[in-house]
Amino acid sequence: MELIERYLYQVEKYLPKANRKEISNELRSLILEQLDDQDININDEDKIASILKDFGEPRKVAASYTKQDGVIANELVPIFYLVLRILFYVLPITLLFVSMIDYFSSNDTYSIMDLLLSMLYRVPNILMALMASIGILFVVFSGISQGLTSKELEDIKVPEFDPLKLPKVPTNIYKVSIFETLFSILASILFLYIINYEQGLIAIYFEGERYPLLNTRFQQILPYINIGLIVQILISTAHLYIRQKTFLTKTMEYIHTIYSALILFILAAAPIFNETIINGYDLSIVPRIFTIILIIAGLASIIGGTIEFIKMFVFIKREES
């Protein structure tokens, strides 16, 4: 029975939300009907696997319930994901390597810290390059999908579907909200870009003039903020890729939460505002409000993160017993 639920969970992932439960319930009823008809025991995983194999690979089954193929033909989707995966590994490594060479070729004196910083400043560019590459890849695969006939598409080999290798259904504490995760990635990228390249936008806007709010102390904290945002992006990307949280990613998430809270406390304590602007425009209330908000946010994230982390252990203990 657990294998059927694992199968249905995979099918559901590719179904439109509106019909997801209905189609899944219908499939469950049809699978069970077939088990009854063939006198298959509900615990006989091998025989259930063979029934599920006949039903088909989850993505294919889900696609048959949607009105038509996606922009990328079903047959090309596994290859698309494979190329995407390679891109995710190769592109950042290549660009970081290039930035390293660039650093060594344009500087006479070298220091590890400067090198790390110069590489860190490339991160927004790498993320932009990744997004552009994904876009290009999508356009190329869509073009190929349109150009190939259905017969040519049928000849494309897809990896054999083995139901016994289906991943486990994540319990609530390991579930990932796609919308939340995507939002977190995009917000982190945007924030990275603004604080690294458009810091001037964080300013007081008065009578058509722009007065930057942050001073040079903020620059000293910037690399640590960058590290936090990059780690956030990496964790979220991992969640998107495996479509669920794991003990490891949840632990990393918790460490990241504590790290982020510390950064918030440091930002609250450090005089990062441009004093000339603050005093000149009598805005002393701004740093005070800012400090209070940061401390509350830091405390809230530590408490929330700790509760979430403890919940995972309670769940694991309950599972064991």
Added chain:
Amino acid sequence: MDKEKLLKNLYAELKKGSIVLVVLAKLHDKHYGYSLVQTLNDDHFSIDQNTLYPLLRRLDEQGLLESSWEVAEPRPRKYYQVSSLGKEIYQELKMTYLKNTNIINNLIKEH
């Protein structure tokens, strides 16, 4: 492409056009998905379940079928039956199919 594969594809294409007609005909009696597959198999009209189940859903959405979950059985089953619109469409399709069959019979009988 080898002959066997080519033939298989052509058989599938030949059959494709008549699946809706056959399903509408059979669903004048109430059936759930799996029982319909069995009935069609017994009538020597084998159909891939991945084609049939989504098709039932599509015809239901188009109003040609009526569906209902019945929970009185050992487990819930979704039953399908042709709707009044479905019956009208079925009659039209059947007439066109029979007419075309005559035409095609005439066309192919010489060879």
